[in-house]
Amino acid sequence: MLTNRNSIARAASAGGATKSNKAASTPATGSTIELTNVSKAYGEEWLSDQILDNLSLSIAPGEMTVIVGPSGCGKSTLVNLLAGFEEPDSGKITIDGEEITGPGKDRMVVFQETALIPWQTTFENVVFGPKLRGDMKTADLEKEAKKLLVKVGLGEFMSKFPLQLSGGMQRRAELARALINEPKVMIMDEPFRGLDAMSRSLMQEFFLQLFEENRRTNVFVTSEIDEAIFLADNLIVLTNKPTKVEKIIDIKLPRPRNYSMLTSAEAFEYKRETMAILHEEAMKSFANTSKGVA
Numbered sequence: 001m002l003t004n005r006n007s008i009a010r011a012a013s014a015g016g017a018t019k020s021n022k023a024a025s026t027p028a029t030g031s032t033i034e035l036t037n038v039s040k041a042y043g044e045e046w047l048s049d050q051i052l053d054n055l056s057l058s059i060a061p062g063e064m065t066v067i068v069g070p071s072g073c074g075k076s077t078l079v080n081l082l083a084g085f086e087e088p089d090s091g092k093i094t095i096d097g098e099e100i101t102g103p104g105k106d107r108m109v110v111f112q113e114t115a116l117i118p119w120q121t122t123f124e125n126v127v128f129g130p131k132l133r134g135d136m137k138t139a140d141l142e143k144e145a146k147k148l149l150v151k152v153g154l155g156e157f158m159s160k161f162p163l164q165l166s167g168g169m170q171r172r173a174e175l176a177r178a179l180i181n182e183p184k185v186m187i188m189d190e191p192f193r194g195l196d197a198m199s200r201s202l203m204q205e206f207f208l209q210l211f212e213e214n215r216r217t218n219v220f221v222t223s224e225i226d227e228a229i230f231l232a233d234n235l236i237v238l239t240n241k242p243t244k245v246e247k248i249i250d251i252k253l254p255r256p257r258n259y260s261m262l263t264s265a266e267a268f269e270y271k272r273e274t275m276a277i278l279h280e281e282a283m284k285s286f287a288n289t290s291k292g293v294a
C-alpha cells in the first residue's frame with residue numbers, strides 16, 4: 001500500500017465543488033490551513049521528547065479533516081499548535097497565508113473536557129465570550145445565542161446550569177458556545193469521548209448535519225475509527241511519535257451521510273486500511289516500550 005509519509009499530500013486549493021462527495025448546494029466556507037515541516041518537542045534539550053517531526057499537511061477550506069493516530073502521538077499537541085496555544089519549535093503554520101502566532105476567534109476549539117462555566121446558565125455560557133470582548137450589541141448577541149441554542153436542541157434548557165444537562169447536551173452547549181463566534185475553523189479534540197454509545201452516535205449525526213449546512217473548515221481529532229470514517233472528507237492517519245503523516249485517505253462516502261453508510265463495502269475498506277496502519281504503529285510502540293523488559 002502506498003503511503004504519503006511526511007509529504008504535503010493534498011492541494012489545499014482543491015476546495016469542495018469539484019469533488020463527487022460534496023453537497024453541491026452548499027458552497028465551502030472557512031479557511032485554508034497549511035502546516036509546513038512542523039516540529040515540536042517537550043522537555044529540556046538533554047532529555048527532550050520529540051513529538052512532531054517535520055509534519056506537513058494542508059487542510060482544505062470547507063472540508064471535514066479528521067485526524068486519527070495512536071494514543072500519545074501528539075494529536076492534542078497538534079490541536080494546541082493550530083489553536084495558537086503553543087508554538088512550533090520549527091516550521092510554519094499559516095491560516096489563509098497568515099502565520100498563526102496566537103489564539104484567535106477565527107479558530108474555535110472544543111475539547112473533550114467540558115469548558116462550560118458551572119455557575120452560569122447555558123445561555124450565559126454561550127454569550128460569555130462575545131460579551132467579554134464587547135464585539136456585538138447585547139440585543140443582537142442575545143438573539144443570536146437563543147437562535148443557536150434552539151438549533152442545537154437546547155431551547156428548553158437555556159436557563160439550566162451545566163450540571164443539570166446530560167453529557168450530550170453539554171457537548172451541544174459547547175458547540176453553540178463555539179459557533180456564536182462564527183469561526184472560520186472549528187477544531188475539535190475528541191469532543192464526544194466519554195459519552196455513552198447512543199449519545200455519541202446521536203452527537204455525530206447532529207454534528208455532521210451542522211457541518212453539512214455550513215461547511216466550515218473543520219479539524220476533528222478522534223481515536224474512534226468508525227466516527228472518523230463517518231465524519232471525514234479527509235482522514236489523516238498519524239504515526240507514533242516522532243509523529244508524521246502516515247497516510248491521507250480520501251473518504252468518498254456521499255453527503256448527506258447517514259449511519260447505514262458505515263456498513264457499505266467502501267466504508268469497510270476504509271476501516272480495514274486505517275486499522276492496519278494503527279495496528280502496525282501500536283505493534284512498533286509495543287516493541288519499543290517492551291525493550292529491556294525481561
Ligand SMILES: Nc1ncnc2c1ncn2[C@@H]1O[C@H](COP(=O)(O)OP(=O)(O)O)[C@@H](O)[C@H]1O
Nearest residue numbers: 042043051069070071072073074075076077078
Ligand atoms: N505540556 C507538555 N509538556 C510535556 N510533555 C507534553 C506536554 N503536552 C504533551 N506532552 C507529551 O507529548 C506527547 C503527546 O501528547 P498529546 O499531544 O496529548 O497526545 P495525544 O493527544 O495524541 O494522545 C505525550 O507523550 C505527552 O506526554
Ligand SMILES: [Mg+2]
Nearest residue numbers: 075076077189
Ligand atoms: Mg489528546
